[in-house]
Amino acid sequence: MTIPEQLERHIDEIITHYPPDRKRAAVLWLCHLLQEHFGFLGHEQVQWIAGKLGLQPIHVWELVTFYPMFTTQPRGKFHIKVCRTLSCHLAGAPALLERLKNLDPTLFTVSTVECLALCGSGPAMMINDETFERVTPEKLDAILQRLQTTGRLDAQPLPPPQPAHPLETRVLLANITKPDYTGSLADYEREGGYQALRKALTMKPEDILAEVKNSELRGRGGAGFPCGLKWSFLAKNTGKPTYLICNADESEPGTFKDRQLIQYDPHLLIEGILISCLATGAKTAYIYIRGEMPLSAKILQRAIAEARAKGYVGRGVEIYVHRGAGAYICGEETGLIESLEGKRAYPRIKPPFPAVVGLFGCPTVVNNVETLCNIPHIVNRGAAWYRTLGVPGSTGTRLVCVSGPVQRPGYYEFEMGKLTMRQLIEDVCGGVKGGRKIKGVIPGGSSMPVLPADKLDVALDFESLRKAGTMAGSGGIIVLTEDVDIVDATLNVSQFYAHESCGQCTPCREGTLWMEKMLHRIKAGHGRPEDVDLLFEVADNIDGKTICPLGEAAAWPVKAFLKNFRSEFEAACKKNGNGSSHE
Ligand SMILES: Cc1cc2nc3c(=O)[nH]c(=O)nc-3n(C[C@H](O)[C@H](O)[C@H](O)COP(=O)(O)O)c2cc1C
Ligand code: SF4
Numbered sequence: 378m379t380i381p382e383q384l385e386r387h388i389d390e391i392i393t394h395y396p397p398d399r400k401r402a403a404v405l406w407l408c409h410l411l412q413e414h415f416g417f418l419g420h421e422q423v424q425w426i427a428g429k430l431g432l433q434p435i436h437v438w439e440l441v442t443f444y445p446m447f448t449t450q451p452r453g454k455f456h457i458k459v460c461r462t463l464s465c466h467l468a469g470a471p472a473l474l475e476r477l478k479n480l481d482p483t484l485f486t487v488s489t490v491e492c493l494a495l496c497g498s499g500p501a502m503m504i505n506d507e508t509f510e511r512v513t514p515e516k517l518d519a520i521l522q523r524l525q526t527t528g529r530l531d532a533q534p535l536p537p538p539q540p541a542h543p544l545e546t547r548v549l550l551a552n553i554t555k556p557d558y559t560g561s562l563a564d565y566e567r568e569g570g571y572q573a574l575r576k577a578l579t580m581k582p583e584d585i586l587a588e589v590k591n592s593e594l595r596g597r598g599g600a601g602f603p604c605g606l607k608w609s610f611l612a613k614n615t616g617k618p619t620y621l622i623c624n625a626d627e628s629e630p631g632t633f634k635d636r637q638l639i640q641y642d643p644h645l646l647i648e649g650i651l652i653s654c655l656a657t658g659a660k661t662a663y664i665y666i667r668g669e670m671p672l673s674a675k676i677l678q679r680a681i682a683e684a685r686a687k688g689y690v691g692r693g694v695e696i697y698v699h700r701g702a703g704a705y706i707c708g709e710e711t712g713l714i715e716s717l718e719g720k721r722a723y724p725r726i727k728p729p730f731p732a733v734v735g736l737f738g739c740p741t742v743v744n745n746v747e748t749l750c751n752i753p754h755i756v757n758r759g760a761a762w763y764r765t766l767g768v769p770g771s772t773g774t775r776l777v778c779v780s781g782p783v784q785r786p787g788y789y790e791f792e793m794g795k796l797t798m799r800q801l802i803e804d805v806c807g808g809v810k811g812g813r814k815i816k817g818v819i820p821g822g823s824s825m826p827v828l829p830a831d832k833l834d835v836a837l838d839f840e841s842l843r844k845a846g847t848m849a850g851s852g853g854i855i856v857l858t859e860d861v862d863i864v865d866a867t868l869n870v871s872q873f874y875a876h877e878s879c880g881q882c883t884p885c886r887e888g889t890l891w892m893e894k895m896l897h898r899i900k901a902g903h904g905r906p907e908d909v910d911l912l913f914e915v916a917d918n919i920d921g922k923t924i925c926p927l928g929e930a931a932a933w934p935v936k937a938f939l940k941n942f943r944s945e946f947e948a949a950c951k952k953n954g955n956g957s958s959h960e
């Protein structure tokens with residue numbers, strides 16, 4: 378096996394992004410690069426990577442077999458990955474998979490993939506590194522035909538940014554639709570970019586921290602934890618470096634907001650990271666980005682290079698892009714840290730929290746992309762201004778993403794608490810297509826309990842959604858209409874969590890599979906009358922009994938679907954005469 382000189386130079390450069398005694402952290406990058414070059418990761422590739430990083434081959438094998446993006450066998454020239462997760466499933470992914478049967482395996486490898494963060498324009502799929510949106514069976518036929526005749530895969534252009542709706546208040550998305558705005562450094566600076574960094578450089582770290590605390594900014598990754606408070610928990614005087622990690626894993630089904638910020642305004646994120654590093658004392662930041670977002674990773678790398686050339690990055694603070702390789706659990710902050718260290722993404726038991734023992738055993742802050750994009754605005758315009766946006770307890774704006782059969786699915790930015798779910802769906806998204814009624818709405822990614830149709834007048838903020846029995850979560854809103862088979866939707870969601878469970882804890886590993894199996898049999902009409910209660914009990918026995926919150930993420934939607942739509946599960950159980958055949 379020969380590694381081209383240029384590739385090895387690139388690899389050597391990547392390894393310098395990590396501390397010399399933590400070279401293992403480069404392993405996912407090396408796996409990506411060798412797989413891109415050789416098409417797969419076999420014994421020779423694994424041996425080479427292990428040798429390069431001073432690891433045992435088993436340390437590489439355990440990753441190759443954990444992360445879904447890696448393969449030990451050569452694939453067809455074109456690897457087609459169809460998203461099978463809820464929004465795409467409801468938008469027609471099964472018909473695409475049907476169409477993809479019986480293709481020439483030397484040319485095509487077909488597989489499913491979990492949510493690609495393109496839910497508003499589903500069904501979505503990837504072919505090699507290219508993404509395709511709103512794929513109809515006809516469009517798919519044309520794509521296949523072209524690949525077969527030309528043997529070439531064309532680069533897919535980025536879609537133009539979505540124009541603002543009059544009801545939106547765009548702060549984070551303010552730049553992206555300005556005339557001729559490309560997201561380049563020059564364009565960003567033209568619109569006032571990096572002024573906040575200049576201001577922050579004149580401030581004491583504790584003053585930046587105080588400003589962020591006073592803004593009452595809450596994390597946008599899912600849990601809504603106050604950002605400034607989290608920063609203040611960082612262990613001090615440890616003699617160890619502090620790290621900042623930007624969580625760009627965006628893998629919660631229904632969520633596609635961070636992708637937009639990265640694609641259309643990467644310097645906003647970079648500026649946010651730089652200021653956050655000044656406030657927390659971090660000298661190195663990693664952006665952990667989903668492996669399935671290769672274009673976004675390139676956009677970030679290009680933007681970081683621009684910012685380095687201009688002296689924003691590299692003088693005091695370094696920023697590196699770290700690519701994941703599939704696996705939803707890499708979004709959970711301690712799973713992410715393990716993954717960044719070059720291991721399987723097994724979440725850690727907390728405490729200790731990352732603020733004390735995080736990346737490489739050092740104090741670490743993990744923040745979501747959207748959270749960090751708020752920072753330059755807070756520093757520029759002050760905490761008092763920020764608090765004028767939104768409502769007490771939910772200050773600022775929030776990016777929400779809407780998928781499902783509405784007239785205008787997509788991403789929107791609103792002052793929190795100033796709009797109800799009904800206004801969002803009816804006024805902003807133009808209502809449901811074909812005049813269908815709404816059955817329920819998932820308000821914050823598929824982990825969050827469904828809101829039944831009679832609760833749509835809830836305001837979109839952390840507290841109101843909590844009082845309504847659910848949570849704001851990741852801002853991924855999935856609209857379920859009257860024609861949606863809730864048993865089928867619950868099965869789809871459960872398949873996701875069963876697939877994504879890392880397997881460390883028994884209730885999650887066994888319980889998610891058990892729920893999936895029961896839902897299969899209920900959907901097939903072979904459910905027993907007692908299965909409805911048993912399903913709830915299994916979900917309840919996962920809830921709160923696991924190392925990380927993926928357990929709750931798997932249990933909550935099932936419990937909420939059962940609570941709100943019990944009769945559908947009961948009817949499905951009766952379909953074939955009460956359990957005539959059991960799996
Ligand atoms: C299973 C699971 C998946 C998660 N996925 C993501 C994700 O894709 N992106 C994200 O920012 N946070 C995700 N989170 C939340 C992170 O653990 C963490 O709370 C967040 O990145 C902190 O950033 P914030 O305080 O700015 O919200 C996930 C949590 C869990 C339990
Ligand atoms: S809850 Fe699930 S995903 Fe989280 S650590 Fe346990 S097995 Fe892994």
Ligand code: FES
Nearest residue numbers: 460465493495496
């Ligand atoms: S991209 Fe398919 S569900 Fe998100």
